Amino acid sequence: MTRNGAPTRQRILDGAERLVLEYGLGATTVDAILRETNSSKGAFFHHFPSKNHLARALVERYATADLSLLEGHLAQAREVSDDPAIQMVTFLRLFEESADEIVAQHPSCLYVTYMFDKDLFDDGTNDVILRTLTTWRERLVETLHRAAQAHPPRSPVDLDAVADHVVTTFEGAFILTRAMNDSSLMRRQLGIVRHYLAMLFDVPVDPASAQST
Template structure:
């Protein structure tokens, strides 16, 4: 126990983490462009030389910040699907519970790094846009898997496409955080999530779609 890392002056791993953490904190509040490299260095307690030793550019750090947020989210959601044997519908319920919990943190605005960075940068910083897209893909495929499993178990006859529903829920979640932040009303987010969960539960108790003039359209991905 004499060798328990006695606070070395140099700690490249920690320095990197501090920079990424500072970037997440500042950019989550101010956005990307309004956050200067100097701001980040000051927040992290690190100098500029160090910054550019670890990251080749501000954009590179931006990407790393989005990645960090993705890992953070994945860890949060993991609670929902950690139990192997759990009924997928209950997993979905937990999934919604986690999101609702995220709106209930004190003194923390309910917002998403991926949504913020993509909204601000998707048309000018392709590398960051791609990283954001990767994170959305991840969320959606996890969600679609739960939906597909729940459908197989509870309503194999139901007429919905798990992936389309997953994109729908992802969009609703992102938009809810945006609206909640704009209106300063996290209760809207919770209300939206409850309506969406009820809808999903409805989809999964449907044995045969009763009368749907409107059909679920085939998706048409372009380029």
């Protein structure tokens, strides 16, 4: 029909994500995105009716990639062992192995940056975040529940809270990584959670190291 606008849209999304992860949504101005991506006002507002719409598109893309990573590592953990407890430990180990790289590429989590700019976008955007976090909880609780049946915890524990603790650790570690400027913090914090799960289900902390893809 006309010339292809998809690459421009992509370029804007990529640059915007970089800036938002670094400076937050509110502190990232449209003009800054234009500079970062060599775009123009016209191009920006052609592809995104408003900054809200960009924010929405950003988080939707981010959430999709996030859930894809979740499912990918769950699947990979299932290949390592049939024991759901060992799967959980392996799952954490997989994230640990890529933790340094993740922190290097993403100076924060998009969900965190959105928390204090709630008036900069509509409720639908919030729902995307909520649904994603809820999916994490549900998928992990599922595995945790099966693990607890095979390996009864030494003392009763709230498995929902354990599932949330994985996400809590991720978000908290992103914050502390920034605050203390310590790039090893993410990896080590995930290590603590892995250690916790291994003790909880009484399985080896380091079950025949998982091969990466």
